[in-house]
Amino acid sequence: MGLTAKSSGLNLLRETFNLDVERNNPIIALAGNPNTGKSTVFNALTGLKQHTGNWPGKTVTQAQGYYENQGQEYTLVDLPGTYSLLASSTEEMVARDFICFAKPDATIVVADATNLERNLNLVLQVTELTDNVVLCLNLMDEAERKNIKIDIKGLEEELGIPVIPTIARDGIGLNDLKNMVTAIVNQDKQIKPVKVKYSPQIEAAVEELLPEIKNTLGELSEGLNLRWLALRLLEGDQTILDSMQNHYFRENLKGGVDCYGVD
Amino acid sequence: MLLTQLPLGVISEVVSLEAEGIKRRRLLDLGLIPGTQIIAKRRSPSGDPTAYLIRGTVIALRSEETNLIKVR
Amino acid sequence: MELTKIKDFNELLSNISDSLNGKQREQLRDQIVKDIYSNAEVIADNNVSMQGEQTGIGEKIDDILTSKWLGFPIMLLMLGGVFWLTIVGANYPSAMLGEFLFWVEGHLSNLFMAVGAPNWLHGILVEGMYRTLAWVISVMLPPMAIFFPIFTLLEDLGYLPRVAFNLDNLFKKSGANGKQSLTMSMGFGCNAAGVIAARIIESPREKLLAILTNNFVPCNGRFPTLLILSMIFMGTVGGRGSSLLAAGIVVLLVLIGIAITLLVSWILSKTILKGIPSSFTLELPPYRKPQIGRVLVRSFIDRTLFVLWRAIVVAAPAGGIVWLLANNTIGGVSIIDYVANLIDPFATLIGLDGVILMAFILGLPANEIVLPILVMSYLSLGSMIEPDSADALRGILVNNGWTWVTALCTMLFSLLHFPCGTTILTIKKETNSWKWAIFGAVMPLTVAIIVTFLVNQIFTTLFL
Ligand SMILES: Nc1nc2c(ncn2[C@@H]2O[C@H](COP(=O)(O)OP(=O)(O)OP(=O)(O)O)[C@@H](O)[C@H]2O)c(=O)[nH]1
Ligand SMILES: [Mg+2]
Numbered sequence: 001m002g003l004t005a006k007s008s009g010l011n012l013l014r015e016t017f018n019l020d021v022e023r024n025n026p027i028i029a030l031a032g033n034p035n036t037g038k039s040t041v042f043n044a045l046t047g048l049k050q051h052t053g054n055w056p057g058k059t060v061t062q063a064q065g066y067y068e069n070q071g072q073e074y075t076l077v078d079l080p081g082t083y084s085l086l087a088s089s090t091e092e093m094v095a096r097d098f099i100c101f102a103k104p105d106a107t108i109v110v111a112d113a114t115n116l117e118r119n120l121n122l123v124l125q126v127t128e129l130t131d132n133v134v135l136c137l138n139l140m141d142e143a144e145r146k147n148i149k150i151d152i153k154g155l156e157e158e159l160g161i162p163v164i165p166t167i168a169r170d171g172i173g174l175n176d177l178k179n180m181v182t183a184i185v186n187q188d189k190q191i192k193p194v195k196v197k198y199s200p201q202i203e204a205a206v207e208e209l210l211p212e213i214k215n216t217l218g219e220l221s222e223g224l225n226l227r228w229l230a231l232r233l234l235e236g237d238q239t240i241l242d243s244m245q246n247h248y249f250r251e252n253l254k255g256g257v258d259c260y261g262v263d
Numbered sequence: 264m265l266l267t268q269l270p271l272g273v274i275s276e277v278v279s280l281e282a283e284g285i286k287r288r289r290l291l292d293l294g295l296i297p298g299t300q301i302i303a304k305r306r307s308p309s310g311d312p313t314a315y316l317i318r319g320t321v322i323a324l325r326s327e328e329t330n331l332i333k334v335r
Numbered sequence: 336m337e338l339t340k341i342k343d344f345n346e347l348l349s350n351i352s353d354s355l356n357g358k359q360r361e362q363l364r365d366q367i368v369k370d371i372y373s374n375a376e377v378i379a380d381n382n383v384s385m386q387g388e389q390t391g392i393g394e395k396i397d398d399i400l401t402s403k404w405l406g407f408p409i410m411l412l413m414l415g416g417v418f419w420l421t422i423v424g425a426n427y428p429s430a431m432l433g434e435f436l437f438w439v440e441g442h443l444s445n446l447f448m449a450v451g452a453p454n455w456l457h458g459i460l461v462e463g464m465y466r467t468l469a470w471v472i473s474v475m476l477p478p479m480a481i482f483f484p485i486f487t488l489l490e491d492l493g494y495l496p497r498v499a500f501n502l503d504n505l506f507k508k509s510g511a512n513g514k515q516s517l518t519m520s521m522g523f524g525c526n527a528a529g530v531i532a533a534r535i536i537e538s539p540r541e542k543l544l545a546i547l548t549n550n551f552v553p554c555n556g557r558f559p560t561l562l563i564l565s566m567i568f569m570g571t572v573g574g575r576g577s578s579l580l581a582a583g584i585v586v587l588l589v590l591i592g593i594a595i596t597l598l599v600s601w602i603l604s605k606t607i608l609k610g611i612p613s614s615f616t617l618e619l620p621p622y623r624k625p626q627i628g629r630v631l632v633r634s635f636i637d638r639t640l641f642v643l644w645r646a647i648v649v650a651a652p653a654g655g656i657v658w659l660l661a662n663n664t665i666g667g668v669s670i671i672d673y674v675a676n677l678i679d680p681f682a683t684l685i686g687l688d689g690v691i692l693m694a695f696i697l698g699l700p701a702n703e704i705v706l707p708i709l710v711m712s713y714l715s716l717g718s719m720i721e722p723d724s725a726d727a728l729r730g731i732l733v734n735n736g737w738t739w740v741t742a743l744c745t746m747l748f749s750l751l752h753f754p755c756g757t758t759i760l761t762i763k764k765e766t767n768s769w770k771w772a773i774f775g776a777v778m779p780l781t782v783a784i785i786v787t788f789l790v791n792q793i794f795t796t797l798f799l
Contacts, residue, residue, distance in 0.1 A: 052491075055620060116382070118375075120374075120379055123375075148385050149385075151381075151383075158378045197374060202370060209351070212347060236351070296365070297369075308404075311503075311507075312500065312504070321619040321620075322618050322619070323615070323616065324614075
């Protein structure tokens with residue numbers, strides 16, 4: 001990570017999320033549904049003591065910690081739990097904006113293995129936003145107790161992202177998780193998530209909108225995830241505009257750097 | 264039938280949401296989409312809210328919300 | 336040039352809006368959510384196999400914990416049980432710890448004497464700072480070391496969301512949100528934490544209600560005051576019957592706190608925070624077996640020691656300051672006496688006395704120092720009694736004119752008065768407004784004065 005225009009621009013942006021950019025660590029985000037064990041993973045990795053508890057909403061503030069793997073230090077961010085990233089609550093906006101604008105080098109989505117379907121809903125929304133995603137399939141002990149069997153290989157294939165089964169509370173699987181994150185950050189592992197397939201009606205509307213967005217944004221559209229943006233505009237999500245103003249356009253003006261964005 | 268009227272323990276299916284705006288978004292995000300299976304699990308001591316099993320998770324909803332959800 | 340982009344962008348958005356009517360937009364949004372969920376469904380179906388339904392024991396437990404007839408009684412029983420365990424369990428260790436710390440003090444005093452330290456230095460450091468510290472530690476540590484682990488166990492088990500489920504209707508009727516019972520639970524540990532926890536409530540209006548009323552839950556700084564006073568005034572110290580009674584009194588106080596929370600929420604919802612209850616969606620997670628060993632260690636280190644440390648940081652300097660106030664005079668009267676006399680007429684109206692009220696005011700930085708300041712002021716030479724004997728404490732209070740009505744009013748005032756300084760600052764941070772922060776202190780104070788005034792007038796005319 002040299003101090004290129006790109007990375008310094010990104011650093012400016014990351015500072016707005018209170019990230020300590022001095023350390024020049026790769027940034028790793030922990031996202032996931034409420035009560036899936038994000039803080040437990042966070043504590044196990046960083047040795048910190050974020051409060052955990054068996055109720056959804058225990059973590060409401062964004063916590064930061066550090067851990068080391070293979071000689072490199074990482075900054076880990078524990079995000080509030082959300083069911084979706086479609087921004088209908090503050091937590092969802094916090095989580096979305098972080099993934100969108102702080103551009104973590106890797107995002108760990110912690111999922112409840114006993115309830116995959118609901119958790120995949122969020123996973124798919126995250127992979128729409130960023131490619132560097134690893135699925136941490138937590139609570140495997142509970143799944144086993146309930147006789148739930150999950151085909152890890154099949155899941156990896158269908159999602160197009162690595163899947164690591166864990167029992168965070170007992171520290172099981174966390175080494176694999178760390179190594180996978182390292183591989184992603186070092187680009188030893190190339191990830192191409194399988195994107196959501198929308199119905200024809202939506203796809204047509206997106207196609208129609210894309211040129212207009214490109215036109216409006218001009219050169220600024222470079223590196224932006226236009227398809228994702230088009231989807232948000234289609235559903236009339238005003239919050240994404242506010243967030244873009246806050247994080248993207250403002251920083252663009254201040255730093256005078258224009259070659260980073262959401263991808 | 265409205266979700267509010269669904270007796271405990273009966274398996275039913277979401278038909279439509281009458282809610283609008285942010286309320287609709289939240290309910291959708293919880294997975295309450297037409298076709299989704301839903302079962303009323305238990306009522307709180309005073310009769311409201313009621314806990315429903317929705318896509319593998321037990322979620323409590325008030326009658327204000329369940330009055331806006333049609334099921335069959 | 337870029338500034339115009341966002342405008343263009345907004346324009347683009349409104350263009351799209353205009354081209355779609357409300358129904359179409361809703362349909363698009365519905366379709367997007369639906370498509371993502373169907374993708375998830377397919378992937379889950381393909382890769383998950385489930386053998387045998389999960390008819391867990393959890394459901395049976397839930398049937399009982401949220402049942403029509405048992406739901407509320409069990410909650411009360413739990414609350415009472417936790418307090419009773421705390422009272423009974425803390426009694427003996429408190430005495431031991433007190434004895435030990437005051438044995439240390441004796442040696443400290445000897446040391447100061449041996450090196451020929453001046454009297455005032457010994458006064459500030461040993462009689463002021465150390466004694467307050469010793470008091471705070473011996474009185475607060477044992478109950479917290481019992482209360483927090485039990486509470487954390489319940490939390491880890493998954494009981495809290497059930498409480499919110501049971502209570503939501505009450506909160507709804509007062510215009511608030513059932514999740515407020517979660518923030519209140521956090522408030523038992525620390526009101527500042529309770530205020531931050533209010534972020535789980537989506538509606539800004541209901542969040543504000545939860546923030547402003549969190550004070551009515553006694554945090555660990557005020558909890559020992561309630562415990563001790565109910566132990567020494569509501570039952571004779573020692574004996575099993577009295578600890579049950581004391582626990583009952585504390586439960587009653589907590590219930591009063593809850594009732595006032597609901598009442599205040601209701602009044603605010605009808606006046607300055609007008610609005611109807613928004614939605615309530617709360618997940619009831621499956622019960623999980625807590626890791627008892629880890630819970631014990633963690634809750635002791637993270638919560639108990641953390642809170643104790645905070646108390647110590649405030650208590651030591653406060654002890655020094657109070658010693659100075661007690662040992663410097665204005666016209667022959669110590670500053671403490673002077674101020675106490677000044678506010679005594681008002682304090683008497685609400686069932687307290689000048690010294691008690693002053694202790695509450697001085698306790699603004701941290702509520703846990705109220706009782707030590709109080710006792711230190713009574714023994715105006717700045718010498719505090721040894722906390723190893725609750726009887727001795729009772730003696731001092733009674734000698735200074737306390738009746739059980741005084742104790743009751745002091746407990747009520749402690750329960751209601753105002754949150755500590757840290758909490759007020761946290762309210763400022765969370766609401767981004769000094770107006771609400773000040774309101775969050777003045778409103779409870781008003782409530783406290785009204786309640787103690789009424790209680791004092793009614794009970795003194797009726798019984799004394
Ligand atoms: N059995 C089991 N329990 C776990 C595991 N991981 C976490 N837990 C428990 O699950 C509960 C929730 O864990 P948290 O780490 O607080 O979950 P979170 O995702 O941070 O939750 P929010 O902050 O509310 O979004 C706690 O009671 C943990 O002890 C696991 O692998 N197995
Ligand atoms: Mg958490």
